[in-house]
Amino acid sequence: MEKRREEKNMGTIKYPLFGVCIAFMFLGAFAGVVSAKTIYVPDNYVKIQWAVDNASAGDTIIVRDGTYTENVDVNKRLTIQSENGPSRTIISSATGDVAFNVTADYVNISGFTIKNATGRTIIENHSFVRRAGHGILLSDVKYCDISNNTVSENNFGIFLSSSCNNMLVNNRALNNNFGIYLGSSSNSNTLMNNTANANSDCGISLYDLSNNTLLNNKALNNKYGIYLGFSSNNNTLMNNVVSNNKLGIFVFYSSNNNIFVNNVVSDNNYGISLQRRSSNNKVYLNNFINNTDHVTSVYLSPYSEGSANIWNSTSEIAYTYNGKTYTSYLGNYWDDYIDRDDEKDGIGDHPYLPVDSDKDKDYYPLIEPFENYFTPSENISAVRQPENPYPIGEEREKKKIPGFELALVISGLLATVYLLRVKG
Structure with a gap:
């Protein structure tokens, strides 16, 4: 018992x-x-790197006004932001190496001017031997948010290496060699409302990657405005302004199945160039205005006999022109297109030849800039993470942006994108 x-x-x-x-x-x-706590620099730690070293994942580091000469390695999930914006908070690379080196997922960096990362990056056999000269470098990471920064006087302003599903929003890349550079296997990123201005080589570069989205960006006064090269496939460029570059949009070396829609390409020496077996790209509902040559394939031969790209929509679109509603395929607006529009439907009666090739024709050239063509207002929609966020019937993979709502409001052929940060 x-x-x-x-x-x-x-x-x-x-x-x-x-x-x-x-x-x-x-x-x-x-x-x-x-x-999760908030750490202040220089109150709690004099250096940003010391704050990072002593922070825990999920913490926020707020950097007060001043110039900080250092190289910061971010290897944990953190939010690092300036207190009063990029004009008052400057990060100057201490050695010419990487100013912000991000190697962790879910890192947010916002509100800084980042400069003087001028060191030389060495790549051998497609692998980095030395990483240097990057204002912000994301390496093998995902779900990071880089926003409201000014990167200037660096070799590379913002550089993504094998990094996917990141957001670059409202950044300015000024006076670098390369403004914003997405390197090999950096897929499914979103670049929105960024400005790449006066970079000596490329404003925005995409290299050997896929399924990236460029929305509402400006590429101005660069050698190359936007560059897609070496098998950069299935990317979407929409609502961008590409102006005053030597070459506006450069599609190079087997970069296929990209979509260019609602872009304004103006005042460049060459508006767009598709070269070296770059084919099946869809270019429509864009404005080509005041370029010395709207389209060039001057370097195409002898690598290919023609680019065989598509210069009008592949499905019919409902639109309104001069108060009347029509349904038709639609091409691009070319300011040097002079032809009849006997049906008064806003579409030229004869094709426009962008280059001297029978493979490349805009069969439905617009008489006026694309913004003068609208669909009825009942087609306006606002959606969260839409299954198909692109108008005019083009298919793309669903965009998933943790911590954000991506609302695309479509009114006919025009689209407005809102990025809403989700609380919690």
Whole structure:
């Protein structure tokens, strides 16, 4: 009896202890969430790197006004932001190497001027031997948010290496060699509302990657405005302004199946060039205005006999022109297109030849710039993470942006994109 009573008492003790253990487990989990703290530089730590080293994943580091000469390695999930914006908070690379080197997922960096990363990057056999000269470098990471920064006087302003599903929003890349550079296998990123201005080589570069989206960006006064090269496939460029570059949009070396829609390409020496077996790209509902040559394939031969790209929509589109509604395929607006429009539907009666090739024709050239063609207002829609966020019937993979709502409001052929940060 004594023994049985002892066993029973021991049993009654086990369950409360188990419950206490569970309770501590839950408390520990909540403590991990609640304990996220805010660290101030230079109040708590004089250097940003010291703040990063002493932070825990999920913390926020706020950097007060001033110039900080250092190279910051970010290897944990953090939010690093200036207190008062890029004009008052400057990060100057200490050695010419990477100013912000990000190697962790879910890192947010915003509100800085980042400069003087001028060191030389060495690549051998498609691998980095030395990484240097980057204002912000994302290496093998995902779900990072780089926003509201000014990167200037660097070799590379913002550089993504094998990094996917990141957001670059409202950044300015000025007076670098390369403004914003997405390197090999950096797929499914979104670049929105960025300005790449006066970079000596490329404003925005995409190199050997796929499924990236460029929305509402400006590429101005660069050698190459936007560059897609070396098998950069299935990317979408929409609502961008590409102006005053030597070459506006350069599609190079087997870069295929990209979509260019609702872009304004103006005042460049060459508006767009598709070269070296770059084919099946869809170019429509763009404005080509005041370029010395709207389209060039001057370097195409002898690598290919023609680019065989598509210069009008591949499905019919409902639109309104001069108060009347029509349904038709639609091409681009070319300011040097002079022909009749006997049906008064806003579409020229004869094709426009962008280059001297029978493979490349705009069969439905627009008489006026694309913004003068609208569909009825009942087609306006606002959606969260739309299955097909692109108008005019083009298919693209669903965009998933953690922590954000991407709302695309479409009114006919015009699209407005809103990026809404989700609380919590």
